[in-house]
Amino acid sequence: MFRKLVGGGKKEEKIDSSKLIKIEIPLNDPPKDFKIPPEKELTDDQKQMYENVLAHFSTPDLEIPTEEKKHAENGKSSPLTVYEKAWLSRECILRYLRATKWKENDCIDRINLSLGWRRQFGISNLGEENGDKVTAKSVEIENETGKQVVLGYENDARPILYLKPGRQNTKTSHRQVEHLVFMLERVIDFMPPGQDSLALLIDFKDYPDVPKVQGNSAIPPLGVGKEVLNILQNHYPERLGKGLVTNIPWLAWTFLKLIYPFIDSMTREKLGFDEPLVNFVPKEQLDKLYGGYLDFTYKHETYWPTMLKMAKVKREHYFARFEKFGGTIGLSEYDLRGTSDKQKYPLKKASTKEKAKEKNKDKVKSVEASIEETKSQLASEARPELNGTSKELKESNSIIKSENIAKKSSNDSSKSKTIKSKNGFEEENEQQSEETSKFKLKSGTEETKVTTKEDTKIIDKKVVKTSIKGESKDDSKHKSKRESKLESKNVSKPEPKHESKHDLKHDLKHKIVKESKNGSKHDSRHSSKQKSSNDSKDEIKKKQKDDKHKDNLKEKSKEKPKNMISKDSKAESKKK
Numbered sequence: 001m002f003r004k005l006v007g008g009g010k011k012e013e014k015i016d017s018s019k020l021i022k023i024e025i026p027l028n029d030p031p032k033d034f035k036i037p038p039e040k041e042l043t044d045d046q047k048q049m050y051e052n053v054l055a056h057f058s059t060p061d062l063e064i065p066t067e068e069k070k071h072a073e074n075g076k077s078s079p080l081t082v083y084e085k086a087w088l089s090r091e092c093i094l095r096y097l098r099a100t101k102w103k104e105n106d107c108i109d110r111i112n113l114s115l116g117w118r119r120q121f122g123i124s125n126l127g128e129e130n131g132d133k134v135t136a137k138s139v140e141i142e143n144e145t146g147k148q149v150v151l152g153y154e155n156d157a158r159p160i161l162y163l164k165p166g167r168q169n170t171k172t173s174h175r176q177v178e179h180l181v182f183m184l185e186r187v188i189d190f191m192p193p194g195q196d197s198l199a200l201l202i203d204f205k206d207y208p209d210v211p212k213v214q215g216n217s218a219i220p221p222l223g224v225g226k227e228v229l230n231i232l233q234n235h236y237p238e239r240l241g242k243g244l245v246t247n248i249p250w251l252a253w254t255f256l257k258l259i260y261p262f263i264d265s266m267t268r269e270k271l272g273f274d275e276p277l278v279n280f281v282p283k284e285q286l287d288k289l290y291g292g293y294l295d296f297t298y299k300h301e302t303y304w305p306t307m308l309k310m311a312k313v314k315r316e317h318y319f320a321r322f323e324k325f326g327g328t329i330g331l332s333e334y335d336l337r338g339t340s341d342k343q344k345y346p347l348k349k350a351s352t353k354e355k356a357k358e359k360n361k362d363k364v365k366s367v368e369a370s371i372e373e374t375k376s377q378l379a380s381e382a383r384p385e386l387n388g389t390s391k392e393l394k395e396s397n398s399i400i401k402s403e404n405i406a407k408k409s410s411n412d413s414s415k416s417k418t419i420k421s422k423n424g425f426e427e428e429n430e431q432q433s434e435e436t437s438k439f440k441l442k443s444g445t446e447e448t449k450v451t452t453k454e455d456t457k458i459i460d461k462k463v464v465k466t467s468i469k470g471e472s473k474d475d476s477k478h479k480s481k482r483e484s485k486l487e488s489k490n491v492s493k494p495e496p497k498h499e500s501k502h503d504l505k506h507d508l509k510h511k512i513v514k515e516s517k518n519g520s521k522h523d524s525r526h527s528s529k530q531k532s533s534n535d536s537k538d539e540i541k542k543k544q545k546d547d548k549h550k551d552n553l554k555e556k557s558k559e560k561p562k563n564m565i566s567k568d569s570k571a572e573s574k575k576k
């Protein structure tokens with residue numbers, strides 16, 4: 001690789017002065033007879049990879065980091081701008097795929113990094129007229145001696161950027177790197193349709209007409225060399241079509257040997273050292289210093305504004321056609337730099353439909369997921385076994401309701417005690433109530449269990465009332481006869497089973513859980529409304545029937561023998 005020593009082996013060639021072409025500005029376009037090598041046809045797998053990467057960056061809600069970071073979880077990000085979409089052309093994606101050896105994820109990561117770097121560096125808007133921070137004015141001082149020049153095209157119509165470290169006029173600084181990036185962007189503006197790479201010509205020749213800067217040399221520091229190499233390889237992949245290095249002094253060879261290990265294998269293949277430049281560039285496109293016919297003299301006041309104007313016109317043409325063809329990611333640079341109204345690489349309509357379908361599927365999935373979440377939340381709120389707080393509230397409410405009912409009915413039972421004790425019907429029930437027993441208090445569809453002595457009396461009262469409910473006058477007469485028969489036969493109710501308060505609460509919980517599982521929340525509300533209305537009507541009927549029943553009981557009590565009354569009074573006294 002480094003066979004040659006200090007710039008030896010190169011023969012100077014005599015040039016016919018009659019063929020020289022005087023020029024002070026860049027060449028606008030390559031000759032028409034230049035043939036650009038055709039693009040290699042993609043395989044089916046490569047086409048699919050390209051479509052996948054294109055689909056990723058076409059996502060509407062995609063956000064890109066504002067800095068060059070591999071993991072920007074905590075960093076700032078924002079959607080792609082219209083200028084970044086114009087930069088993300090078909091050829092741009094293919095360049096990154098080739099640089100990553102056709103690995104989709106690596107390609108996406110590299111493009112993300114480059115987008116972040118371009119934002120951070122200040123060149124993401126395709127020109128200072130669109131908002132780039134690196135401007136012609138900010139780097140103009142670096143180019144006053146013509147140390148970087150865009151001039152001519154090589155054999156494959158790649159525009160040539162001359163780098164002349166021997167014309168260095170400033171001290172080492174970050175501005176020098178900004179100047180290099182600015183000129184790289186300008187040489188890209190000069191690319192013709194179908195060509196997406198450039199030629200780099202580095203001349204280490206020392207120029208006596210440029211005054212030397214104290215403490216500076218034509219050879220950049222190793223740190224600056226690494227930074228420039230990182231920019232070229234990572235953020236301008238596959239942009240270098242040919243790199244030619246000439247007039248290499250021994251110090252430059254040392255620098256190249258140090259920097260060479262950092263150059264990737266693909267870039268190494270494109271480099272040439274101290275080779276005749278006429279082998280790669282037509283003489284009509286090459287500076288006379290290197291054996292060409294271009295008699296170029298750099299005059300800053302002439303070259304610099306003209307170059308900027310020509311580049312701006314080309315950028316405006318590029319962006320106008322970008323908007324004309326839809327202003328979307330994946331448009332071809334061939335069509336954007338060309339002049340034909342017909343696109344050579346139109347976007348596939350089928351692929352856009354498939355993308356729309358995929359987006360709709362994703363939206364449907366997200367909506368379904370949100371629906372499932374709301375369902376589960378509602379279910380957890382509705383089902384007390386999943387929500388402890390609602391369970392406790394229901395449990396406490398049911399207990400409070402049963403206690404309120406018990407208090408109301410206890411007042412009624414105390415009034416009717418004397419009447420029930422006279423007819424002897426209540427005597428057996430009072431004996432049964434001395435032990436804690438379980439009764440079902442029917443209130444609509446729910447049945448509440450009660451265990452205290454007082455509650456059993458209340459339930460007896462309720463049982464009497466419910467038995468009277470809905471009966472006619474004749475039915476009440478028949479019932480009184482039945483009761484008297486029961487008294488004579490001394491028929492007693494079966495003794496209820498004893499239960500503790502813990503069992504009672506457990507039963508209540510079990511019933512509440514059972515009702516909530518069956519989804520009877522709505523039904524219970526509806527039925528409770530009906531019950532309340534029916535109960536109000538039934539209570540009026542009950543009072544009327546109770547009054548009649550009391551009158552009947554009073555008449556019977558008058559007819560009872562005295563010994564029966566004495567027995568009743570004894571039982572009552574015992575109870576007291």
